[in-house]
Amino acid sequence: MPCAKGLQEYGGTPTLMSVRRVSLYQELSIFSGNAHPQLARSICDYLGRPMGQIEVFEFSNEEVFVKILENVRQRDCFLIQPISSPVNTRLMELLVMIDAFKRSSAGRITAVMPYYAYGRSDKKDQPRVPISARLVANLLETAGADRILTIDLHAGQIQGFFNIPLDELTALYLLTRYFKEKTLQNPVVVATDVGDSKRARNLAERMDTPLAIIEKRRSGNVERAEAMNLIGEVEGCDAIVIDDEILTGGTILQAVNVIKAHGAQDIYVAATHGILSANAGAKLAEAPIKELVITDTLPVPPDKLTPQAKVVSVAPLLGEAISRIHTGQSVGALFQ
Ligand code: R5P
Numbered sequence: 001m002p003c004a005k006g007l008q009e010y011g012g013t014p015t016l017m018s019v020r021r022v023s024l025y026q027e028l029s030i031f032s033g034n035a036h037p038q039l040a041r042s043i044c045d046y047l048g049r050p051m052g053q054i055e056v057f058e059f060s061n062e063e064v065f066v067k068i069l070e071n072v073r074q075r076d077c078f079l080i081q082p083i084s085s086p087v088n089t090r091l092m093e094l095l096v097m098i099d100a101f102k103r104s105s106a107g108r109i110t111a112v113m114p115y116y117a118y119g120r121s122d123k124k125d126q127p128r129v130p131i132s133a134r135l136v137a138n139l140l141e142t143a144g145a146d147r148i149l150t151i152d153l154h155a156g157q158i159q160g161f162f163n164i165p166l167d168e169l170t171a172l173y174l175l176t177r178y179f180k181e182k183t184l185q186n187p188v189v190v191a192t193d194v195g196d197s198k199r200a201r202n203l204a205e206r207m208d209t210p211l212a213i214i215e216k217r218r219s220g221n222v223e224r225a226e227a228m229n230l231i232g233e234v235e236g237c238d239a240i241v242i243d244d245e246i247l248t249g250g251t252i253l254q255a256v257n258v259i260k261a262h263g264a265q266d267i268y269v270a271a272t273h274g275i276l277s278a279n280a281g282a283k284l285a286e287a288p289i290k291e292l293v294i295t296d297t298l299p300v301p302p303d304k305l306t307p308q309a310k311v312v313s314v315a316p317l318l319g320e321a322i323s324r325i326h327t328g329q330s331v332g333a334l335f336q
Contacts, residue, residue: 025076025107028326031068033081033093036299039114039315040080046319052077056093064092066100074107076326078149080318083117084298085277091117091136095143102144110147110325111140114297114314115245115273119154137161149321151297151314152199152244152272167331169321171272171295172199174312175242176206178270178293184238185265188212192243192255194231200242203270207240214255235263245273246294249280256287266290273297274311276304284308 031052032040044051053069079101081094094111101109121132133155140148141164148166153159159166179187187209191200193216204211212232241255252269259267267289274294276284281304284292292309294300300311317334324331 023076023326024328025326026074027076028322029072029075029077030322031077031079031097031101033079033090033097035081035084035090035093036114036296038299039082039296039313039318042296042313042315043080043319043322046316047323054097056097058089062089064089064096066093066096068100068104071104072101073105076108076110077101077106078110078112078322080112080114082113082115082298084115085275087117091139095139098140098143098145108146109144110149110322111145112149112318112322114151114318115275116150116153116158119158122155122158133158134161147325149318149325151295151318154244167321167325169314169317169331170335171297171312171314171317172202172206173335174295174314174317175270175272175293176203178310178312179203179207179240179268182268184240184268186237188232188234188237188239188264190214190232190234190239190241190255190259192216192241192251196244199244203240203242209240212239212259214258216251216254230258230262233262234259237264238266238268239264240268240270242270244271245275246271246280246284247275247277249276249283252289253283253287256289260288268293270294274300274309276300280304281306281309 029052030044030049031054033056055067058064079097083090098109118132118136124131147164148162151169152171153168159168189200189204189209189211191197191213194213197213201211212230212234214230215228239259243251246252256267268291269289270293272295275298285306289308292306295312295314297314321331
């Protein structure tokens with residue numbers, strides 16, 4: 001298992017090189033649903049393993065069906081399926097896959113969800129609304145998942161919705177390394193929201209830059225965000241605006257406009273999850289953004305990728321985490 005070479009690739013510590021260890025489970029096997037086969041292939045390449053053979057398709061009545069085309073008894077199975085668009089179909093595919101692996105006597109089933117959809121519905125913050133992130137957790141457990149592997153949850157508390165082990169990785173180290181390799185003038189990191197400023201603060205600490213925060217408000221259940229005030233200084237600075245995800249692009253556009261009005265120079269935007277719904281890509285292409293840096297936790301169709309877009313791969317990070325989970329090594333040690 002070629003783990004050692006990848007550690008530095010995502011910014012990990014070379015002294016923590018993986019050692020060959022024996023797993024409690026039989027063979028490590030990687031399978032992909034229809035959400036992001038390209039990411040699954042990259043993970044297989046990192047691990048030097050073939051992709052598991054499986055059919056995942058819909059009948060004409062839109063019911064999802066799965067057939068595993070090889071023996072998986074007692075194997076350590078990792079199912080790669082970010083919950084991408086169409087969200088409900090991809091979620092159902094994952095649930096049906098888990099059921100199929102359970103009934104095929106897999107030794108352990110890990111749902112690898114680089115993007116956990118429904119994460120924004122994580123609390124009852126108004127009367128008569130669901131907590132859908134919790135419902136998704138219940139569904140995954142009921143289907144038979146033994147573990148979850150994910151990246152940058154919208155809210156860390158979602159971990160607590162599960163009664164099975166969950167490993168949450170972060171793409172922050174990849175983004176930090178990307179920006180450290182650039183020559184920025186008076187860089188400042190900008191949080192798009194007071195509530196999400198911890199992520200930006202972590203990036204600022206790692207980049208050794210000041211932090212500025214946008215005070216964002218959202219009224220009711222509308223997707224449109226309203227940026228309000230800026231806390232901190234950006235005048236004459238190259239700014240890195242960071243968020244966990246970009247959906248409609250509204251939050252980012254508001255933030256970019258506010259900091260531009262306050263005299264920011266070059267503006268870079270960074271986010272782990274580039275959902276880029278509707279015409280977000282086109283809107284961002286028009287904005288004064290020098291680079292839009294996202295990861296490949298989700299597949300982004302080329303027509304949505306603006307000329308400023310750069311995609312950083314999370315495949316080595318996921319591959320290394322999978323290798324460590326399989327062999328019972330620390331996953332947290334990757335980030336120390
Ligand atoms: C919100 O709390 C999140 O951190 C993101 O700011 C939000 O999901 C982005 O959505 P949009 O691109 O639609 O403004």
